[in-house]
Amino acid sequence: MPEVFRSLVVILFIATAFFFFARRLTISPDELNSFKRRKNIWLFLTLAAFLAQSFWIYTIIAIPALLYANRNESNPPALFFFILFAVPMATTEIPGMGLVNYIFDLSHARLLELFVLLPAFFSLRQRSDVIPFGRTIPDKFFAAYLVLTVVLDLRVSNLTSMARDIFYLFIDAFLPYYVLSRSLKHMQDFRDALQALVIAIMILAPIAAFEFSTHWLLYGALIDSLQLSNAMTLYLGRGGMLRALASAGHSIALGYLMVIGIGSYLFLQRAIKSKLVRRFGLGLLIVGIISSLSRGPWVGAVTVFIVFIATGRKAVQRLILLTTICLLAFPLIAVLPGGMKVINLLPIVGTTDKGSIDYRQKLLTNSQIVIMQNPWFGSADVLETPEMQAMRQGENIIDIVNSYLSIALSQGLVGLGLFVGFFAFVIRGVYRSMRSLPDKDSEEALLGRALLATLFGILVTIFTVSGITFIPIVYWSIAGIGVAYTQMVRLKQGTHSVVI
Template sequence: MPEHFRALIVILAVAGIVFTLARRSATDLIPYRDFTRRRNLWFALTLLAFVSQNFWVYAGIAAIALTVAGQRDRNPVGLFFLLLFLIPPASAQIPGFGLINYLFDLDHIRLLALCVLLPAFFTLIRQADTLPFGRTWPDRLLAASIALTSLLYLRETTVTDTLRQTFYLFIEVFLPYYVASRAIKKLSDFKDALLGYLLAAMVLSLIAAFEYTRHWLLYDALIDALGMQWEMSGYLSRGGSLRASATTGQAIVLGYVVSVAIGFFLFLHVYARSRLQRFLGALLLAAGLFAPLSRGPWVGAAVIITVFIATGRGAIKRLMLLALAGALALPMLAVLPAGEKVLDLLPFIGTLEKENITYRERLIDNSLIVIQRNPLLGSFDYRSTPEMQALVQGQGIIDIVNTYISLALKVGLIGLALFVAFFGTVLLSIRKSMRSFPDKDDEERRLGRALLATLAGILVIIFTVSSITVIPVVYWSVAGLGVAYAQMVSRLRHTQTAAASNASLQLR
């Protein structure tokens, strides 16, 4: 039996376990028919990808199925999140039919955005209650960032390719942000969307645990079966163990995806029917976070948990207990059979692959020299400078494992400032909106805590990795959820003020 068919059997079995265990809790949050339809679509598209033997066959049939599903689904963000990590986002070129070299590169994420998010975008802009784009500071900063990036493409490529790159920005940056920030309007919508992401991440987590224990990347053979090439795919190890990657292509990307899911789990876990379900969910995500053996996401997950606790009831006491638990865990690891290996993997403590930390330090030092030459708008040929060439690794590549450095090199300090200001305004709007709920156990406040913590964790993790594969789609979507949260709270305040005013008039 071909390897990708054997992998398919494992993937279907693993996903079946997750969906079965999560069904009862999930259907307490969303209608059963929505859960069933999305689950069945997940299985159908996975089967299609593995048996089609050709990416274009998969893309053609999937496009029809996704378009129909998007029209029927009441929450396009929930559907988008559940299917976001379905298969690896390896791309293929749509031919230009003699007019141009090619139209654009198509992958699973772009296909999903075009079939689910684009129709939702056109629906939202026609609705009277949709906040027009540009009314919020994040909107304006994002628009400025996209415009600047598009214009700067002209200095390094043709007009045709600049239009192509701008199209990518539209479907990979604008659409996830816009639909997430406008389609989510009620608390139930947030539960639906976050549940979709959490279910997808739990499937990935169990797949990652299998890959780690069996030393087998389940989706590696799928790329060959579809007749595609993808430089992101490949076996990597750390400390003699395979670093799982599932559909994300890179171990650190998988850790990032699971870290975000942990932030969402902090909000959703209280709706689980039993403590056992909550424990199993937490254990599964912990396994998914560990299996990639990526330290940046571990730090990010710690930030997420810390920020979530710090913004809740009894923060000081709980943070002290968390710190005590961490301090006690270290000596326990030292005496356990496999504890020494775990300690070697820990950031700031372990000694394994310290050269990666050294490389990151050199990257920052050398990049700062290059940035000083073109500080405002960066340069398109920064990789050819002597300082960057000194960073060429054994694979012949310069791995810019820092999103902020990458932005400063490509679009300068102006582009970096727009990026940081965008996320800063989203964080401030979430924090300000949380103050509308003095009761720290309130549902809406707990949602704000989870979004604030998750976004803070993301901003820490991307300091250790460039924006590859699914990373940017996730952080633009989460930022959109943050804007949607602020708008939801604003509407609640307006409704409460109007109700109080009406009550006052009636008393008079």
């Protein structure tokens, strides 16, 4: 049996078992009905992808399925999240029919953006209760960042590549942010969207655990079967163990998704009545992030827990307890069989794969030199500088494994300031809205704490990875949820100002 079919059998087996558990995360008949519909489309798209043998055949099958699913969907962001990771982030070129080289790169994620988010965008534009884009401070920073990106692209782009870049920014960045920031208006909307996101991420955890334990990447053969490019499904190891990918495309991207899943789950878990189900769900996400063997996301996950605890009741006592448990765990782990191997995998204290840490430190040092050569708006040929050429690795690539450095190198401190400022104002809006709630134990307050923790977790994690695979799409989406949360709280309190 071809590997792609063997992978399909394993994934369907894992998915069937997981969905049996996941239905227990729903808390109402409406949520259960939505879960069943979205589960069926996830299974259908997975089957179609593995059986199609061509991405174009998959596209022909997927488009009617997406149109049908979207027609029966009351919460497009939830549908988008639920099926976003069903197929890896890899692309194929749409031929230019002799007019241009190619029209644009198409992927599973872009199919969802075009046939789920784009209809939602046009629908939102017609509603009188939707805040026009540009009215909030995060909107302004976001728009300025996108405009700057387009203007700076003129340094190296011709007319067709410029049109292509604008299109990518619109569907990959603007659409997720706009639709998420304008669609979610009531607590049920937020609960539904985040539940879909958590389930979509959580299903990757047992798949990742399988890959980690069997040294077999389940989605690798799919990329070859669909004849896709720009995929990152490579076998990477650390400490003699395979770093799992699932459909995330890279082990750090998988860990990043688990960080977001953990942050979102901290909001959802209160509504889950069964303590066993509640703990098992969190345990799955922790297993997923461990299977990635990615230290940056591990630090991001710790950040999520710290911020979540720090914004709740008895924060000091609980943070002291958490610190004490961590300090006591080290000597305990060290005396267990294989304990030192575990400790050596940890960031800061570990020694396994130290070359990766040395590379990142050298990248930071060299990038600072290059940034100061063109500090305001960066340069289009930064990779040609001697400092960057010195970073070329054995694979003959220069891997800028830091989103902030990547932005600063290509767009300067102005671009970096707009990017960081955007997230800073989203975080400020979430924090102020959360603090303004009279009931600190309400569901709204819990959502604010979870969003705040997730946003901080994202900002920490992307310090260790560039904008690969699903990473930008998801952080623009989470930022959109943060803006939507701020507006929901303000409207609920009767504050009509939309500037945050």
